[in-house]
Amino acid sequence: MIPLSRRRFIAGAAGLLVPAGAMGAALVATPRQAEGPFYPDPLPSERDHDLVQVGAAAARALGEVTHLTGRVLDLNGRPLAQAVVEIWQVDANGIYLHPAEGARAARRDRGFQGYGHTRTDARGEYAFRTLRPVAYPGRAPHIHCRVWHRRQPLLTTQLYVAGEALNARDWLLNHIADEAQRRAVIVPFIAAGDTAPGEWQARFDIVLGLTPRDPA
Numbered sequence: 001m002i003p004l005s006r007r008r009f010i011a012g013a014a015g016l017l018v019p020a021g022a023m024g025a026a027l028v029a030t031p032r033q034a035e036g037p038f039y040p041d042p043l044p045s046e047r048d049h050d051l052v053q054v055g056a057a058a059a060r061a062l063g064e065v066t067h068l069t070g071r072v073l074d075l076n077g078r079p080l081a082q083a084v085v086e087i088w089q090v091d092a093n094g095i096y097l098h099p100a101e102g103a104r105a106a107r108r109d110r111g112f113q114g115y116g117h118t119r120t121d122a123r124g125e126y127a128f129r130t131l132r133p134v135a136y137p138g139r140a141p142h143i144h145c146r147v148w149h150r151r152q153p154l155l156t157t158q159l160y161v162a163g164e165a166l167n168a169r170d171w172l173l174n175h176i177a178d179e180a181q182r183r184a185v186i187v188p189f190i191a192a193g194d195t196a197p198g199e200w201q202a203r204f205d206i207v208l209g210l211t212p213r214d215p216a
Contacts, residue, residue: 027075029209031181033158033172036144038096040088040115051087051113051130061112063092063131066189066200071124072147073207079124080208084148087128088115094136132189132200133161140166140173147206159204162188 046054052061068087072080090096093107097114108114112131120126133141141164146156160173167173167186176182184207192199 027073027077027207028180028184029075030155030157030184030207031176031178032155033176033185035146035156036158037100038088038098039144040097041099044097044113044115046113047115047117048113049116049118049126049128051116051128052111053129054111054113057111059111061091061131062109063112063134064198064200065196066130066132066202067192067196068128068130068143068202068204070126070204070206072120072126073124073205075207075209079120079122080147080149081120081122081124082149083120083124083126083154084117085120085126085128085206086115086117086146086148087130087143089130089133089143090114090136092131092134094134135164135166140164140170142170142173145204145206147208154208155206157185157206159202160186161202162186 044054052065054061072083072085074080088097091109091112091114093109095101095104095108097108099105101108116128116130118126118128130143133143135141141161142158144156144158147154158172160167160170173182173185176185185204187202187204189200189202192201
C-alpha cells in the first residue's frame with residue numbers, strides 16, 4: 001500500500017505530465033530493446049515499487065530520487081489492467097545487482113533495491129519511486145523495463161533521460177531505426193519542485209503493439 005502522502009504526490013505528478021495519446025496524437029508502439037546481461041541475479045528479497053527504501057532501513061539510497069509513473073496501453077489507447085511492470089537499473093555508483101560486476105560489487109549501494117515490480121490499476125497506471133539513472137562506461141543513463149500479463153512477457157525495453165549528452169552516442173538507443181519510436185523512449189525528467197524538493201518526476205507511457213482484438 002502506497003502511503004497517502006506519496007499517493008497524492010503521484011497523482012499530482014501525473015497531472016503535470018502529458019500522457020501518450022494526449023490531444024489526439026497518434027500512439028507509437030514502444031520499441032523492444034535488449035534485456036541486457038544485468039537482469040538482477042539473484043532478485044532482491046524485497047521487490048516492491050519503492051527502490052529507494054529497502055525494508056525498514058533508516059538509510060535511503062544514494063542518488064536523486066525520481067517518481068516514475070506511466071500507463072500501459074495498446075495502440076488504440078486502451079489501458080491494460082493488472083499488468084506486471086518490472087524495472088531495474090544501476091545504483092548511484094553505476095553498479096548493477098549482478099555477480100558479473102565482480103570486484104565492483106563491493107562498491108554497490110546496499111540502500112538501493114536495484115529492482116522493483118508493481119501491477120497496473122484499472123486505468124493501466126503504474127508508479128515507482130526510484131533514482132534518476134546515471135551513466136556507466138559505454139552506456140547513457142537508462143532504466144530497464146519489462147511488462148508481463150497473465151504470466152506472459154509482452155515487452156522488454158529501456159527508457160532514457162531527455163537532454164543527456166550521452167544519448168547521441170548510445171549504440172543501443174541509436175539502433176532504433178524509427179525516429180518516432182526512438183523519441184518515445186527518451187523521457188523528460190522534471191524537477192518536482194515544492195511537492196518534493198530536490199526530487200524528480202518522469203512519465204513513461206508504455207504502448208504495446210496490440211489492438212483491442214489482440215490477445216494480451
